[in-house]
Amino acid sequence: MRFVETVQKHGYRFVADVKRIEPLAEGVFRANEDSILSATYLSRARDSADLAERRVFDRLSPPATAEDGHPEMSVTATEAVPPEEPTSAARSTLILKLAAISVILLASVGLGLYLYSEYFSNAVRTGGKRSFAVLPVRPLNAANRDDVYDYEIGIAEAVIHQLNSLKGFTVRPISSTRQYSDIAQDPIAAGREQKVDYVLASNYQIADGRIRVTSQLLNVATGETDLTYKGEKPVADLFAMQDAIAVEIGSLLKERFSTTRNRPTAKRGTDNEEAYRLYLHGAALADKQHHTEVFKAIECFEKAIQLDPNYALAYARLANAQSTVVGNRSGAAGEQYPKAKAAIEKALAIDDTLAEAHSYLAEIKSDFERDFAGAEREHKRALELDPNSPIAHRMYSLFLTYLGRHDESLSEIKTAIDLEPASVLNQLLLGRSLLFARRYDEAVTHLERAAEMDPEFLYPHQSLVIAYRMKGDNDKAFESFLRSRIIAGEEQSELHGWRSTYALSGWDGIFERQLEKAKVQERNGKPNYNLLANLSSELGRREEAFAYLEKALVQHGGLTYLKVHPRFDSLRSDPRFDDLVKRAGFE
Template structure:
């Protein structure tokens, strides 16, 4: 063994291996550092490791067989017994220096990694940087502090979004747990966070007693808690004071860095602010009546404070949603929304809510893809925790066929708003468009677990048809028609299925859609012709699909920009009439 080791040293195999190991170590470390920023696939590091291992074997073999003489020529190494003692090559200084440098490089990188790991552990000792702020519970005897409770939670959410590297769950998801007696640890796991903030408000006479506690999701322990007692003389000042105090405490606890957080309320009038909160409350419920109440609340807030930019942005959002869903005349509604968005930005150019609303309107109303992307990216840069902005830009990316970006943005939206029916529905749509029908079904089911809606049911119906799961498709069609309580056609479609199979069911569904009232949200004026066109596409009837699409185009149905992506109209892609519609939209 000793002789073999001496032979390895004589042939410089040991030196070559040392230098090779140092170089390989440097390559692996650099790859690990630069791969994320370059967007390299996850398997890149594994491929490099395989190549380096193969190179190691080749280098060892070549160094055993060959050597480089003092003249820089490659020569074959003779066996030791053939080399006389006096002819034994001397060790070159170059090899020595190279070996020493290689050894120092390896030691240096190891020290660097140890320091980096130590710094990281000191920066985040226990907790991942993520939090969900639950709505504060109204403990008052009169139960009349609901909007104050909601306002406290919303102010804290808005303030926490200013902290770098902190994931803050969106209001939609956290408020889904309002008035629900569920274990905090379970809520935290559902929302995907490491900490949860909860609190309560109690009004006694002319005093407010407010408590807040920060809870570790892993074990349910209290990381911090505090009680505030204030006079009710100025609710606005109280709200600011408490929100700032809590945010300051949370910043120290979660990030380990003390500092001030500025709360940008946009108005100094408590009545206008409470009306804005009401507008947001009704907007999140999304029914026709609630959206109309939302408009009323925002308009009342603006009457009180004409420079209230957030209220204008709220109106832009409402008209955007109502116009898209067919609750309001499309062109008039989108134009109103755009006007209010620009008004909000004329007051405050740095208002992310206004940029987000405008980006959505430019997407679905003006088909201004460049302008929409600019506005939505601006909204995200101003508030990286704005789940709605990520949702809107994911829709835009999907329309433009930029599927990878659409997936990345909707995943970010779901991280921030993991209890959103609409976001899971869109995630399912993007899987469907790329032909991943099983995944589309999974996402649609998640959406239905949150809220019963026609959109995920349609996704389940169509995805199962694409997979030839006819019985499953039939089951979901029955659930779709059950939304309309005025009819019961289940026995009819069972008979049609037995006689004509899934093709007969699709034809029946088309006839059912054609008879629907135009005021119906899911199956009425919003996208009725477009939905019929998709059904004809499932049947492979290109002529009828094209005719229905042209009707949808004439009616200005909201979902038209989606026609150039996904499988629904693949059979029409080369048709000149279809191309004309796509070109008209600038796609």
């Protein structure tokens, strides 16, 4: 059989019969819709391998000459021209070159398989669900942004409710995506930060009493636009407009991903537009977890309730904000918790299917009533109602920490982080869970991360003081202490006083000074018995510490960490401590 023939003045020509072997169709790889990427990645790996092979053989082939503009083909062997026996050096060179080809081919195929496996393993980690972030709907004209809650947040939350009702969808809550309202926000960057598969980025324009909305579903991995929505609605009826746009976008995604609805769409809970605006504003303020913002949030929720006395969500968030006031030590537990209890009972009387309302009731039962069995029932009910609620998982994690069930607590807070990865509160609680589990190095890592996520958030710094102290790094602990005082707004003269005290007396001096200030507050009718007990314990004043713990027990506040807080370790050998733990309801 002949493979080549001689062509005068040109060289040789390949004359054997050639048959084209078609590659497998892409569809061969597509066992189902979720495996589309496997075909794509393998196809790209195959293309990369072909390209690499061509480039290597180009380098191996001797240079060609040309006559009349036609390249001259050169081959190394034919039947008519026997090849010369290669030298040992040539054989070695050929072997090395073939080895290089093999390495490149294997690397290309390996890369494709790695990319596929990364996609597949991520799907397994998320239970095969697709994750989405719905960004605030941004105006094309940034000059007028007075209607933030009507359009930017209102439409986004309506869309979130729609997508949350679809099977196989995990959607970031508005508390996570609210921050991406800047006109210049890169949606892909937001998607990476939120660790989602897709981002829905939208803009709107209002003219002649109508709103025109354009939305793009962006694939975060590729940066490509998966689908586009365009809709136009009258703005006269705000809720009807929000719902109509949300339903159309939801239907578009439902069809795109061939899914179905597996639960009812969540409702906003009120027909009063102004009450809804106040609720959204209050939620934005409360989510900041800052002292002054919480009081503003309470005002918003109370005004919303005045406008709609049957607004269950507003009652639930009001209860949580009032509980936060106690957590911030900005009000007496005896005053705030009864208000919170009344608000949460009202919320559940209106709608007992609100998952977060059950979580807030659980908080009241554990923190104020010391009914830990009842609290756990409420936490489990919240998770039963909404397994994808980061609030429910986060608050259950906190409760489990109180009880010293650290492995369970860490599992719950990690689930909350999976659902809401950019939440500073989740990072804080992960750090605190590790702190109370005595895993101090890991605690520092996550608490520092929380501090980086929100440099003005007080609580990560306060927790870092304890974590560094337990590690024995007193200087780093003092740095965190100073940062917390700066965030709290202390004057320079006070900061200078703390520095001088630490330089002269170390942490004992700091504790003495804190204790004296806390006693002044007590004399002024604003006692914080938990803090007083903490400081007395740190200074080794056992009798004083137990006296303050007894008062804290009567006050119904601040003893939730009694069983696990390392600051009480010096008291645990005393039989009175075990008795106190029992009377606090832990056993």
